[in-house]
Amino acid sequence: MSVELLEVREHMGRFAPFDTLSDELLDDVASHIEIAYFKAGSDIHHYGQTINELCYIRQGAVDVYRRSGELYNRLGEGDIFGQFSLLRHHPVRFPSKAIEDTLLYYIPADVFRRLCEQDDNFADFVELERPRLEATVEQYRQNNDMLITRVRKLLTRRPVMIEASASVQEAARRMCEENVTSALVYEASPNADDDDARHSFIDNNGQSWTLIGILTDVDFRNRVLAPGLSADLPVVEIVSRPPRTIQSDESIHEAMLCMLRNNIHHLPVLHRRYPVGVLHLSDIVRYETNSSLYLVNNIFSQTSIKGLAQLSSDVRAAFVRMVADGADSRMIGSALSSIGRSFTRRLVELAEEALGPPPVPYCFMALGSMARNEQAIVSDQDNALVLDNRFDAERHDEYFAALAQQVSDGLAACGYSYCKGNIMATNPRWRQPLAVWKRYFDDWIARPDPQALLDSSIFFDLDAVHGEETFVEQLQDLVAEQASQSPKFLAAMARNALNRKPPLGFFRGFVMENTGEHKNSINLKRRGIAPMVDLIRVHALACGSRAQNSFARLDDIAQTQLLPEGSGDRIRYALEFISMVRIRHQALDIEEEREPDNNIEPENVSSEERHNLKEAFLVLSNAQKFLGFRYPMPRSR
Amino acid sequence: MLSFRLDNSQQYSWQEYLAERAARARDPRLKRYFSAGCPAPDTPICNTPMLALDMETTGLDSSRHAIVSIGLVPFTLQRIMPGAGRYWVVKPPRPLTESSIPYHHITHSEVEQAPDLSDIADELLGMMAGRLVVAHYHRLERAFLDSAFEARMGEGIRFPMLDTMVLEANRYRHSWRAKLTSWLGKSPASIRLQDSRDRYGLPAYTSHHALTDALATAELLQAQIAHHHTPHTPIETLWV
Numbered sequence: 001m002s003v004e005l006l007e008v009r010e011h012m013g014r015f016a017p018f019d020t021l022s023d024e025l026l027d028d029v030a031s032h033i034e035i036a037y038f039k040a041g042s043d044i045h046h047y048g049q050t051i052n053e054l055c056y057i058r059q060g061a062v063d064v065y066r067r068s069g070e071l072y073n074r075l076g077e078g079d080i081f082g083q084f085s086l087l088r089h090h091p092v093r094f095p096s097k098a099i100e101d102t103l104l105y106y107i108p109a110d111v112f113r114r115l116c117e118q119d120d121n122f123a124d125f126v127e128l129e130r131p132r133l134e135a136t137v138e139q140y141r142q143n144n145d146m147l148i149t150r151v152r153k154l155l156t157r158r159p160v161m162i163e164a165s166a167s168v169q170e171a172a173r174r175m176c177e178e179n180v181t182s183a184l185v186y187e188a189s190p191n192a193d194d195d196d197a198r199h200s201f202i203d204n205n206g207q208s209w210t211l212i213g214i215l216t217d218v219d220f221r222n223r224v225l226a227p228g229l230s231a232d233l234p235v236v237e238i239v240s241r242p243p244r245t246i247q248s249d250e251s252i253h254e255a256m257l258c259m260l261r262n263n264i265h266h267l268p269v270l271h272r273r274y275p276v277g278v279l280h281l282s283d284i285v286r287y288e289t290n291s292s293l294y295l296v297n298n299i300f301s302q303t304s305i306k307g308l309a310q311l312s313s314d315v316r317a318a319f320v321r322m323v324a325d326g327a328d329s330r331m332i333g334s335a336l337s338s339i340g341r342s343f344t345r346r347l348v349e350l351a352e353e354a355l356g357p358p359p360v361p362y363c364f365m366a367l368g369s370m371a372r373n374e375q376a377i378v379s380d381q382d383n384a385l386v387l388d389n390r391f392d393a394e395r396h397d398e399y400f401a402a403l404a405q406q407v408s409d410g411l412a413a414c415g416y417s418y419c420k421g422n423i424m425a426t427n428p429r430w431r432q433p434l435a436v437w438k439r440y441f442d443d444w445i446a447r448p449d450p451q452a453l454l455d456s457s458i459f460f461d462l463d464a465v466h467g468e469e470t471f472v473e474q475l476q477d478l479v480a481e482q483a484s485q486s487p488k489f490l491a492a493m494a495r496n497a498l499n500r501k502p503p504l505g506f507f508r509g510f511v512m513e514n515t516g517e518h519k520n521s522i523n524l525k526r527r528g529i530a531p532m533v534d535l536i537r538v539h540a541l542a543c544g545s546r547a548q549n550s551f552a553r554l555d556d557i558a559q560t561q562l563l564p565e566g567s568g569d570r571i572r573y574a575l576e577f578i579s580m581v582r583i584r585h586q587a588l589d590i591e592e593e594r595e596p597d598n599n600i601e602p603e604n605v606s607s608e609e610r611h612n613l614k615e616a617f618l619v620l621s622n623a624q625k626f627l628g629f630r631y632p633m634p635r636s637r
Numbered sequence: 638m639l640s641f642r643l644d645n646s647q648q649y650s651w652q653e654y655l656a657e658r659a660a661r662a663r664d665p666r667l668k669r670y671f672s673a674g675c676p677a678p679d680t681p682i683c684n685t686p687m688l689a690l691d692m693e694t695t696g697l698d699s700s701r702h703a704i705v706s707i708g709l710v711p712f713t714l715q716r717i718m719p720g721a722g723r724y725w726v727v728k729p730p731r732p733l734t735e736s737s738i739p740y741h742h743i744t745h746s747e748v749e750q751a752p753d754l755s756d757i758a759d760e761l762l763g764m765m766a767g768r769l770v771v772a773h774y775h776r777l778e779r780a781f782l783d784s785a786f787e788a789r790m791g792e793g794i795r796f797p798m799l800d801t802m803v804l805e806a807n808r809y810r811h812s813w814r815a816k817l818t819s820w821l822g823k824s825p826a827s828i829r830l831q832d833s834r835d836r837y838g839l840p841a842y843t844s845h846h847a848l849t850d851a852l853a854t855a856e857l858l859q860a861q862i863a864h865h866h867t868p869h870t871p872i873e874t875l876w877v
Contacts, residue, residue, distance in 0.1 A: 006849075
């Protein structure tokens with residue numbers, strides 16, 4: 001640089017996307033900027049104006065508007081604007097105005113283009129809704145290869161290896177010295193090349209060996225002392241074989257099943273053919289105590305509502321563990337839903353035990369997030385009863401009303417609060433025979449009234465929990481077949497899906513609304529996840545998908561032409577990102593002994609998270625705009 | 638104020654002064670500079686090419702102290718062009734004394750290799766030609782440049798300047814409101830460069846350096862015009 005513009009360079013170097021530029025490129029930018037001052041209230045870009053520079057806010061704040069006058073974005077120190085016009089060689093579409101006294105740096109178009117060409121990061125950053133969000137989600141996934149935690153994670157030491165010819169006493173002494181409860185027994189093998197020799201391996205000296213078995217503490221008691229054998233015997237005489245083994249990259253779950261199936265407590269772990277450790281059942285038990293699997297088993301062994309209710313703190317511990325292990329939102333949603341279903345099923349079973357066998361067949365049905373396998377740690381209960389068509393209210397309803405009441409109270413005791421909209425099997429309206437349910441759905445779909453549908457969109461996420469699953473399947477079929485044929489229904493659902501708009505993003509310590517209002521916190525469920533789930537549902541209904549899970553629905557939608565190229569992926573990444581932010585914040589709440597909720601406060605959001613959230617909200621906002629356009633209300637009756 | 642301004646324009650028409658100097662100048666560089674003249678007095682500020690100038694000196698007395706560095710940043714009311722700016726460390730005729738270092742932050746080793754002011758005069762005058770020079774506290778810049786040129790070329794240099802400190806003083810020291818507050822016993826607003834910048838929401842610069850301060854001065858002038866004047870204000874009502 002001919003002149004030292006340290007002030008400029010240092011400031012820009014602190015903010016994305018300049019923070020990751022090479023020194024050379026950063027110098028290039030800093031030496032080419034121009035500067036201008038804007039008094040609060042003055043216009044920066046007018047609609048339709050041609051611009052040749054990217055704007056960087058050195059100090060102050062700038063509002064960017066849509067042509068309609070609606071606020072599009074509020075930007076502060078270190079933010080940039082004007083990139084979209086520059087990238088597309090368009091006149092300005094989003095006019096801007098200084099809302100505080102503002103000092104701007106202008107980056108000339110040729111420098112901007114050079115940056116885009118030479119720095120992928122920069123190019124990613126300035127491209128609207130670019131794979132940035134995708135990259136973040138993918139990176140998160142890769143950084144946590146424990147999605148399925150692998151066996152090797154539990155190994156703490158190398159196995160103790162004993163030659164087959166060693167005496168029993170020698171083996172016992174080695175195990176004593178090494179303080180282990182098991183050792184692997186091996187012998188020199190003539191033909192390690194033989195592919196059948198599953199347990200052959202070659203050591204560092206090129207000698208090939210065969211693992212012939214495992215020796216445990218119990219073997220000394222059962223196979224040496226009890227039968228009165230000599231301590232001088234070679235261990236090969238008493239070893240258990242052939243050994244059951246597991247590969248080090250198998251899941252812990254797999255290891256546990258293997259032990260249970262074979263009723264063994266020690267399991268040699270191999271990397272390819274080479275023994276790398278021995279897993280003990282206690283390792284798994286220690287690991288699994290907080291896991292959802294253990295929890296589900298535990299739920300089914302409870303014999304009272306009280307016992308079940310005591311497990312609700314375990315649910316939270318399992319949730320925190322999953323988050324720490326790097327599970328993604330889909331895994332967590334499905335685990336929490338499995339747990340919720342287990343509670344429900346166990347409660348139904350307990351109710352049946354108390355009330356006797358049901359007078360007619362029925363299906364206990366889950367609605368909303370549980371049906372979608374997207375349950376959160378904070379969740380209401382949404383459920384209903386689908387009864388056999390032989391149901392006669394006079395004679396049978398007393399039974400089902402009691403069953404519903406017992407299950408509902410039980411769920412409330414286990415932490416699933418009562419549904420505020422009264423969408424529960426305790427409500428007689430939602431405790432009806434299959435034929436009536438079919439009529440409900442017929443009505444909703446054939447004579448859609450947006451207001452009426454507002455309260456019933458939750459019924460379009462439905463799944464069987466217990467009982468006659470075919471009842472619910474018939475309803476799912478009916479929805480899948482008829483919804484796509486009713487443009488009026490889709491339009492009504494689409495209209496309702498636009499009721500909740502995302503915020504703009506963040507500005508300094510506040511949540512920015514598109515009215516220009518500042519809020520102290522944001523309800524991520526109401527403003528992000530639910531509207532996203534709503535709009536995915538509309539597209540899924542339009543394409544006749546039977547899937548209930550939002551990600552599975554997106555897979556089905558991707559098979560059609562309903563969404564523009566790339567849009568489905570953007571929605572998927574945005575939903576995953578927003579869901580994970582909520583999940584992480586809830587896990588943090590639990591760890592810090594606060595009551596988890598759906599609200600996040602800007603001060604608890606990292607700057608990286610802010611940026612990605614802002615982008616995710618933008619994806620949602622654009623997807624909503626497209627939805628309204630894609631499913632217009634048909635004009636005539 | 639009024640009489641001061643009348644004096645200024647009647648006795649001292651800057652254009653007449655510069656034309657006369659152009660005619661009399663012996664040094665070809667100064668002749669070229671004076672011939673370029675200055676923007677007409679009624680030129681609106683928005684059409685005036687400007688040059689922010691800041692210098693660091695070994696002290697405050699132009700008869701005893703010397704210039705050690707000069708920073709220049711060309712700008713207009715619309716744009717500041719720091720990339721086209723210039724910065725020089727210049728070698729004072731007398732060696733630096735330890736006691737002067739607090740004034741300027743330039744070290745002995747820096748000035749050792751530095752050119753004399755006469756070596757950069759051509760470029761300096763070339764940057765200044767046709768532009769209205771803007772400084773924060775013009776008296777220092779004016780006095781030091783004048784005596785530095787006088788010492789080297791036997792003729793001094795004077796030209797119209799905009800002074801952001803004067804503009805600030807008019808607003809915050811000499812206005813009726815400012816006088817009223819001072820009668821009420823409140824301490825007057827500081828008109829130092831950074832304190833002035835704070836009033837307009839301009840960032841605090843950490844490095845103190847002739848180029849940074851020239852940039853800071855250019856930004857301050859844009860802010861002052863945006864807040865207290867209009868883009869069409871004629872420069873004769875602002876210059877000194």
